[in-house]
Amino acid sequence: MVIKIVRWCVLTFTLIFAIVVLGISAHLIAIRPTHYWHFAALAVAVSSLTILTFPVILLVDTFLGSASTERIFGEALWLSIMWILWLATGANATHAARVHFFAGGCSFFSGFSSKICNEFRVVEAFAYINFIILLCYTIGLFAYEFTRDQSQAGQGATGSQTTQKQAPPNTTGQ
Secondary structure, three states: OHHHHHHHHHHHHHHHHHHHHHHHHHHHHHHOOOOOOHHHHHHHHHHHHHHHHHHHHHHHHHHHOOOOHHHHHHHHHHHHHHHHHHHHHHHHHHHHHHHHOOOOHHHHOOOHHHHHHHHHHHHHHHHHHHHHHHHHHHHHHHHHHHHHHHHHHHHHHHHHOOOOOOOOOOOOOO
16 A cells, blocks of 8 residues: 555656656757757656656556566566656766856856756756666665565465475473
């Protein structure tokens, strides 16, 4: 039950943050359609993948009930790919911000340049937040799966077999 609540919270927050990244990255591409920033294109692609796949994960979880080992492993594998993509998006946004604006430089610009600088920072921040959320959740999912398999394996071995203890041989009279 707890894993379902955590799954819903993680995937929903990541989905909301991906919508934010999609909107801001699309704006960054729209203001420079011929020579767009490459990190913005990557951010649009990654956030679109997130927006397309995470609702499917949530719906499958809702309609299929309890999670099987294969489904949890498949989800963990996909989420691992997604956190790698979010890390790449954050790293590219950081690099682009360092190339185009100096560190802490958003406050030195005025008007449109300041807005663009802040949009770089927002994409960077939300990409790293999504990366951290998905990484922690994936690690937790693997830990949950490994502990769940061990406890079920232990219950299966002791629950299906009935063993009788034999009394030790009487060696006191010899």
